[in-house]
Amino acid sequence: MTITTRFNSTRIKLTLLASATLMLAACSDNDNTPPPEMPEPPAVVTKNFEVTITNLTANQPLSPVATLQHNDDVQLWMAGEMASVALEKLAEGGDTSDLSELQGVTGTVSGSGAVGPGATDTISMEIPEARVANLAVITMLVNTNDAFTGVQGIDLTDLAIDESMSYRTMAYDAGTEANSEAKGTMPGPADGGEGFNASREGDVDRVHIHPGVISMDDGLMDSVLSASHRFDNPVAMITITRTK
Known part of the structure; x- marks a missing residue:
């Protein structure tokens, strides 16, 4: 009887061991199942543009030109x-x-x-198609107190490849600083004075077409500008071309 009991006990142990082995094998097979393949994200489609600005003035350098992509409601x-x-x-x-x-x-x-006067600069832009909207181009006439030029609200969405749009832009007066032309009040090479000043001491605190500079040659004795710094409109030509 003792021999039979040991034999049965051994068979039970072998049976349990085999079952555990099968369960482990099954678990191992499940762990090795490859995850489902994820679809690749769609490629980002972009549009390429070139913005070329030409300075049309005789002696008014333009500050580094900024091109700003903006939504419809931005002015x-x-x-x-x-x-x-x-x-x-x-x-x-x-x-x-x-x-x-x-x-x-x-x-x-x-x-x-x-x-510089008579010079040209070209800016290249690559914009995701989903973000293509409107474009603004803006720059300062640096031998002035607060003159700037540019264009805004240029609709880029329907511009075809190799198609261009050109604008001749006028000078605006920001109305934030008096056009004194006095020494120390202008950042350009004619003066080398200050730039932004938080105090608003303009004749009118509103944007308007710039009346032009007067200069010392025209009788404004405190001016550091000469007749060469005078300008007429337009002061710049801006061309936007879609290249890709």
Whole structure:
């Protein structure tokens, strides 16, 4: 009887061991099952543009040009309305950093440097198709107190490859600083003075067409400008081309 009991006990142990082995094998097979393949995300489609700006003035360098992609409801300036602080910084000092941070501005690309009289600068942009909307181009006339030029609300959505749009732009006065032309009040090479000044001491605190500079040669004795710094409209030519 004792021998039979041991034999049965051994068979039971072998049976349990075999069952456990089968269960482990089954678990191992489940762990090795490859995960389902995920579909690849669609490729991002982009549109490429070139913005070319030509300085048409005799002696008014332009600050590094900023191109700003923006939504339909964005308006960087409006004639007859008070300039924002962001626009004031651009018009007085050529600083576009605050403009690029405005709500509704979705992207900014700046030029390589100042654009001298008669010179041209070209800015290349690659924009995801889903974000292509409107474009603004803006720059300061640096031998002035607060003059700027540019264009805004350019609709890029339907511009075909190799198609271009051109604009001849006028000079605007931001109305944020008096056009004194006095020493120390202009950031350009004719003076090397200050740029943005938070105090608003303009003749009128609203954006309007710039009346032009007067200069010392015209009888404004405190001016550091000469007749060469005078300008007529248009002051710049801007061309936008879709390249891809």
